[in-house]
Amino acid sequence: MLSYILRRVAIAIPTLLLLIIISFLLMHAAPGGPFTSERPLPPAVLANIEAKYGLNNPIYVQIINYIGGIITEFDFGPSFKYKDRSVNDIIAHGFPVTLTYGFLSFAVAVIVGGALGIAAALKQNSWLDYFAVGVSIGAQVLPNFVMAPILVLVFTLWLGWLPGGGWNDGQWNHLILPVIALSTSYMASVARLTRSSMLEVLHTNFIRTAMAKGLPYKVIIFKHALKPTLLPVMSYLGPAFVSMITGSVIIDMYFSTGGIGQFYVNSALNRDYAVMMGITILIGGLTILFNLIVDILYAWVDPKIRY
Amino acid sequence: MMVDVQKMEQLADNLAVQEEVQGRSLFADARRRFLKNKAAVVSLIILCAVLLFSIFGHMITAWSNEEIDWGILGQIAELGAPSIENGHYFGTDQLGRDLFARVVQGTQVSLMVGIVGALIAVVVGTLYGAIAGYTGGKVDNVMMRIVDILQSIPYMFVLILLLVVFGRSIFMLFVGIGLISWLDMSRIARGQTLTLKNKEFVEAAVATGVKPITIILRHIVPNLLGVVVVYSTLLVPQMILTESFISFLGLGVQEPNTSWGAMIAEGAGAMQYGTLWQLAFPMFFFIITLFSFFFIGDGLRDALDPKDR
């Protein structure tokens, strides 16, 4: 296992490099640049700006300089749009925010969704099952851009219980609405995947055998059925975890949380190259990391899995 | 983990025999079991009704999806509500265009997007994941790192480049949807394959010299279908909403045409302004369709489950 992990870490580096290069090329190929604006800048002014940010160099030089900056100084470059801040500033401020509400949402999604899914599967076709399926589908079909304004309308304007936005250093009452809005659809997915996976496991012969042997129900469920149930759920949760902790543009936009979720979309729209790259690398790195963790967990769930 | 080896082997043998001998009755069997599932059948009927609505709905309204009712424009909240008298059965949108006609046309687009996206995910994602998982080793590592990269590159630029290079068309919309829809699916399929390939029935097939591709198609994929079907129903709403983002960039559906995603976003933006029907009607169709997909998915899962026979 250790050698497998080492191999995976080793391949992560070329993977990230490839990701950087592809993203860099894509970004520069897209029409319009960071300084394309309604009022095109006079050529001399544009030339000064491009010289300052090194955008006048050939693309391969830019890539080398960029990667060099990361390796030697851990410098991810400046923001072209938010000129008072560097990419390091933006991520250092925004990532803890999304990490907080993303992690909480993840916990809610896994605990509530998992419990709903298991309960539904154990009582298949009972009222509990229908309730759980109903709740999870209801949560799934309400897109968060519908949910977010409804939450603000109800809890901020009508009831006046919770602030309609802002972060306020993560004070609890600012967290509730974003976490509800973000977690519901994930929770629903977890519930549905868990339910179907659990049903499948319950129908396998070895569980039937265990039942036939008269082992206590709880032991069967929690000791034998749960682990294989987790497998497809884990495959889903790896990437889902990454996308939750890197935030959501909808959540950041509607609740003004200040997280980095909005930058993923906005920096692309603004052609804010360095910000885009910084977030891409963050997401890429986390994706690689959590897929490795998922693979390790696979082996824990099913010791027969060999890589 | 406790595995009853003997039973498993027996099952694997049974399965292998069954498939060899009763290859044709597999689907007949599945159909029978699907039809016994009431929720799934009702859902199928609803889905067909939605489909018929999207194909023939324009025949029962005098309005087109683009015509502005100038008499209503500017006073939507007062005059634009659903009404039989003026022929706007679902009311009008913010511009006084008939919402019924727009929902009919939007349903066509969104159903197509949802189904095509899910199909691409099922076919490409499942095969890709199964091949990666079954082959294992370096191939697996490389294939899955490609998925990692594809999942992390700024997707928006890919869409913008598609727009600039190929221009906009419905086909490019599907290309855009297809590019991302299969990524998560391939991960799930691979994860399942990793554990399936150690099962005795697969080992048995390997021992008898069955070609890997046959093993993947005959033994791995059928056993993946349960989770694949359920996950693909989760993908349908995602695809439908992704469409509105793609259209935002300019690649997808253009005015005067519309889609559920666009209508829901518009309706949600204006929901506190007394025009709730603009959210309610598209949401209603979105929701009943997704419910149908979910129950059909569950029905299919139960019907196709090779273990549950």
Next chain:
Amino acid sequence: MKFSKSSLLASVVGTALLSTSAFAAGVHPETGEKLADDQTFTYRVLDEHSSVDPAIVEDVSGSELVRNLFEGLYNQDNLGNLVPGVALSHTVSDDNLTYTFKLRDNAKWSDGKPVTAGDFVYGWQRAADPANASPYAWYMELMSLENAEAIIAGDMEVSKLGVKAIDDHTLEVRLTQPLPYFALMTTHATTFPSPKWAVEAHGAEWIKPGNIVSNGAYKLETHVPQETVSMVRNTNYWDNESTIIDKVEALVMNDENVALTRYLAGETDRTEAPAGQFPRLKKEYPDQAVVFPRLCSYYYTFNVSDSGPEEFKDVRVRKALAYAIDRRVITDAVIQGGQFPAYTFTPAVTAGFEVPKVDFADWSQAERDAKAMELLAAAGYTKDNPLEFDMVYNTSEAHKKIAIAMTQMWKQKLGVKVNMNNMEWKTFLNERGNQNFELARGAWCGDYNEASTFLDLMDSGSGYNDGKFNNAEVDKLLADAKSSTQPQANYTRIEEIMAAEMPVIPIYHYTNTFMMNAQLKNWPIKNAEQNWYAKNLYKVAK
């Protein structure tokens, strides 16, 4: 031209009187209104500002912050007239090329240092310095500062810029050509001073809270990125005594509907009314919904360059399309924010601009429609051979609605078939800038309050002339207007040519539609540029 010596003098006297009369706590010194205890002004901004560095800032929300944090030579009053800022007055040489500003001696930075002419020289040099690469460096060129062009191009030392500190309180500026509205340009954020010692001590970090030194009525307290900026009273400000608002907070809210909800929940004092919602809000909250004109023009531009479609080279087609649009419907029924139907390019609110009489402005819509049908038929387009073209706009709810209404008017009146295309902003700019379009949306807001800021777009050499309209007479009229003290005749003629040639379809002139806390007073609704200063606002008690 609104600027005059006498109004300047009057305001100097006014301010002097004001600062000497110590006002009773809780009562406004001039109006006698009872003031609220909490003098915090909170407003919504659409997006995070680009920078609070006056030499760098390029966006509206950043400029708003900079105008409160820093103070330039002149400020604007509620009508847009010049009132003294750091400068008390100025004189102009006989050849109109040298301006000498007299600065007040009681202006201080937030760290207590005096504001000197040298700080302005340093600020202006920073704006022009290629090493600093300000996106607004062109403003120094626009002001016609001596050597600005060469410095920006990197051909000359920054120190050669045509601005000089004669002594601590005398600033001399040299221009390359007479510019009648030069003094007006000194209210722009790019012309504000920079504190050399702070910039040198902290480098690029000097604008962070804690490092920043500013000379305006407020100083930067906190900046939580993408969430809030808060500014508090600068006690060293020379006119701190007459400032009433204690704290200014800008909250970033990307979604206008959520912003309205949060406004109604009492979280902010000011937000924009979402498009189409103004009439309803006005009815429900008559004392909070306010509307006033803005110095902006909304239009569609024909691509008349070589890459444009053949159809648009026919002036009859361009006119027919322009006539058939019922602008009243667009302003009153589609966007509903009290906008003004536009028949000329330049908004009526522009200072010193008299709206010329253009023929189609006075016709009834029925007459315009009849004329449009006639013109299109004459151009050879019929039901069997309909005109067909593409139009592009950038993705936005309001632009979409207007485009839909326009295409439906054309379709129903003229049988014209139009394909609407929306594009993401930067792609849109790129395509439009490269003449890769047939009919494209455009909008322009004045850089300063004078008609040339609009009409310059029609110059064949202008970088903003996306449709590539080319008319020698317009070019000449524009060039002559630059140095003329009475340019109105030229502007009238240009608008007449535009009505005859119709290179763009003017649609409407903008308004601001705000929801504003009824307790908040003295918002400069008559200032067409919307240069507001929090120091002039106040909140009355409920």
